[in-house]
Structures are given as C-alpha cells and as structure tokens.
Amino acid sequence: MELVVGRVVKSHGIRGELVVEVRTDSPEERFAPGTVLVGRTGRGRTATDREVTIEAARNHSGRLLVRLAGIADRDAADGLRGMILLVDSESLTDPDDPDEFHDHQLVGLRVRDTAGEELGEVAEIVHTPGGELLAITLAVGGDALVPFVTEMVPTVDLDAGYCVIDPPEGLLDLGAS
Known part of the structure; x- marks a missing residue:
C-alpha cells in the first residue's frame, strides 16, 4: 500500500526547488537526503509514477522546500506542480510508542463503544493543528469526527x-431532535 507523504505545491526560486505540502508526521525522515519516493502525476488511467530521490530539504518561512535529483531549474520544477509524493507502507517501521500509530493502520478499523456495540468504521485520519481526529463512517448513516485522544479512544x-x-454525550448525534 502506498501512503501520501507530500504534494508539490509549486516551484520556488530558479534552481529547481519545490514547495511541498507535508502530509506526514515525520518529514525529517521522509524527506531526508537520499530518500527515494514515488512521484505520481495525473489521476486514474492517466496517472504516471516515477522514482524521485530527495537531494535536499529545508524549512523556509514555515514551508518545506525540497530539491529532487535531476530537477535543476524552475521550468523542470514547474512541470512537477501537483505531483503526489508516496512511500510504500511496507518500508515503514512500527512506532516505538505503543500509543502511536500510522494512519494506514487505523483506517478500516471497526469502531465500538465501551459497551461493545458496533458503531461504524474509521474512514480517515484528519490532521489538524489541534491534533488528530478519527473520521468515522457511522453504521446508522452519516459521519462523525472523534478526537484521537486516550480519553475518547481508550x-x-x-x-x-x-x-x-x-465519546461525550451528543458527539455522535446526527441532528435528530
């Protein structure tokens, strides 16, 4: 399974650097010099994959700037706008902390309440500045966002x-009066 770790937003400067929207909790590891990722352009049947090698990465004004091997100027960098950067989930090591998980490990888990009743399934992990949320597709219809903290996900x-x-009372209500 491939996991998205970033997306090329635009070029930066004239030497081929790329502004990358980070979609990983470990950017220092995923974008370390020498790391090989899969770069995907296009969608569906028109999607094209190619290996890309991280040459350098640095933070600049709150953004991650990345230089890829073989991309030496602005024109080449502009051609990569929108490219999705992927890593193979098999290459990831399990976190050392038993209370930490990779997103792909959580997506698809069945969700139960403390009484054992099946409530739905984890559809996605939403990363926000305030922390992670489990996006749950509820069995009764609709969706819910549950903060991924020990108090709510024991x-x-x-x-x-x-x-x-x-969850606290009312969090899973779908607006019924």
Whole structure:
C-alpha cells in the first residue's frame, strides 16, 4: 500500500526547488537526503509514477522546500506542480510508542463503544493543528469526527481490527431532535 507523504505545491526560486505540502508526521525522515519516493502525476488511467530521490530539504518561512535529483531549474520544477509524493507502507517501521500509530493502520478499523456495540468504521485520519481526529463512517448513516485522544479512544487493537471510543454525550448525534 502506498501512503501520501507530500504534494508539490509549486516551484520556488530558479534552481529547481519545490514547495511541498507535508502530509506526514515525520518529514525529517521522509524527506531526508537520499530518500527515494514515488512521484505520481495525473489521476486514474492517466496517472504516471516515477522514482524521485530527495537531494535536499529545508524549512523556509514555515514551508518545506525540497530539491529532487535531476530537477535543476524552475521550468523542470514547474512541470512537477501537483505531483503526489508516496512511500510504500511496507518500508515503514512500527512506532516505538505503543500509543502511536500510522494512519494506514487505523483506517478500516471497526469502531465500538465501551459497551461493545458496533458503531461504524474509521474512514480517515484528519490532521489538524489541534491534533488528530478519527473520521468515522457511522453504521446508522452519516459521519462523525472523534478526537484521537486516550480519553475518547481508550483502546486500539490492531490485531483484532477494532478500536473503542468513549465519546461525550451528543458527539455522535446526527441532528435528530
């Protein structure tokens, strides 16, 4: 399974640097010099993949600037606008902390409440400045966002394929009066 770690927003300067929108919790690892990623341009049947090698990466005014091997000028960099940067999930090591997870490990988990009732499935992990949220597709219809904190998600059992949530009253209500 391939995981998105970034997206090329635009070129920067005249030497081929790229502004990259980071979509990983470990940018220093994913964009380290020498790292090989898959760069995907286009969508669907027109998608084209190619290997790209990180030559350099640096923070500049709150943005990540990346230089790729073989991209030496603004014109070449402009041609990569919109490219999605991917890593193979098999190449990721499991986090050392038992309370940390990669997004792909959580997506698809069944969601139960503390009484064991099935509520739905984790559809996505939403990263916000305030922390991570589990986007849950509810079995009764609709969606819910649950903060991914121990108080609201006390149990994650990857082997069994589920997590337990303990949301405050009303969080999962779908607007019924």
